[in-house]
Amino acid sequence: MLLALAGLKGGTGRTTLAVALAAEAHARGRRTLLVDLDPRGDAHAWSRSAAENPTPPALALPGSAPGQAERLRALSFGHDLTVVDTPSDPEILAAVLEVAELALIPCRPSPLDVWAAVDVAQACLDARRLNPRLQFAMVPNAVDARTTLSAALPRDLRTMGLPVLDVAIARRVAHAEAMAHGSTASLDAPGSAAGQDVAELFDAVEALQAHCTTARLYH
Ligand SMILES: Nc1ncnc2c1ncn2[C@@H]1O[C@H](COP(=O)(O)OP(=O)(O)OP(=O)(O)O)[C@@H](O)[C@H]1O
Numbered sequence: 001m002l003l004a005l006a007g008l009k010g011g012t013g014r015t016t017l018a019v020a021l022a023a024e025a026h027a028r029g030r031r032t033l034l035v036d037l038d039p040r041g042d043a044h045a046w047s048r049s050a051a052e053n054p055t056p057p058a059l060a061l062p063g064s065a066p067g068q069a070e071r072l073r074a075l076s077f078g079h080d081l082t083v084v085d086t087p088s089d090p091e092i093l094a095a096v097l098e099v100a101e102l103a104l105i106p107c108r109p110s111p112l113d114v115w116a117a118v119d120v121a122q123a124c125l126d127a128r129r130l131n132p133r134l135q136f137a138m139v140p141n142a143v144d145a146r147t148t149l150s151a152a153l154p155r156d157l158r159t160m161g162l163p164v165l166d167v168a169i170a171r172r173v174a175h176a177e178a179m180a181h182g183s184t185a186s187l188d189a190p191g192s193a194a195g196q197d198v199a200e201l202f203d204a205v206e207a208l209q210a211h212c213t214t215a216r217l218y219h
């Protein structure tokens with residue numbers, strides 16, 4: 001499956017979740033590829049700093065050069081999961097949405113993030129005209145259940161008609177700490193709260209993948 005971490009606003013958590021999901025998939029024995037479309041190359045830099053850790057192969061493919069969508073599709077063949085990290089760039093987003101099967105849209109508990117997420121959802125709906133099998137869902141990220149904004153986030157997104165995963169990623173410093181030494185929260189400490197969040201997010205991705213495969217078989 002070709003999975004894109006999508007967004008049109010900086011700092012929502014795309015790179016954090018892209019590397020976490022790719023590492024979790026790799027650790028569970030899935031044939032995994034991490035592709036970094038962001039010219040900043042954060043995910044690719046993480047992968048290079050992760051040389052000592054059991055992390056998946058990674059590729060930097062910055063930008064939206066002609067043929068980018070086809071390149072991504074070709075790369076995804078032979079992998080169980082291809083995780084694509086994207087920058088906040090509408091052209092690059094449009095290119096990846098042409099071929100992605102699932103777009104996850106991290107959304108922090110802030111109106112600014114919610115407004116941006118609505119625009120990403122619209123981009124996904126537009127992309128479905130060319131790529132009808134594209135699924136998309138919001139992932140509440142960096143939530144703190146003690147705050148009103150965090151507690152209300154999934155409900156607020158659903159009220160706007162947006163699909164929301166049942167899994168939320170809590171705000172935990174373990175994600176940044178792990179990134180600093182080329183790891184992820186779930187590789188460092190699978191039983192930790194941050195590690196479990198990543199594991200549950202990966203389970204949700206696989207459940208959606210199974211659903212997509214079944215839908216393709218019967219349609
Ligand atoms: N669940 C979380 N808990 C705590 N910190 C988080 C969480 N998710 C992301 N962060 C932090 O938020 C910041 C932005 O995250 P990240 O770089 O993954 O977002 P991005 O969408 O890829 O941003 P960019 O626009 O730079 O590509 C980073 O400092 C990261 O460590």
Ligand SMILES: [Mg+2]
Nearest residue numbers: 014015038042
């Ligand atoms: Mg990023």
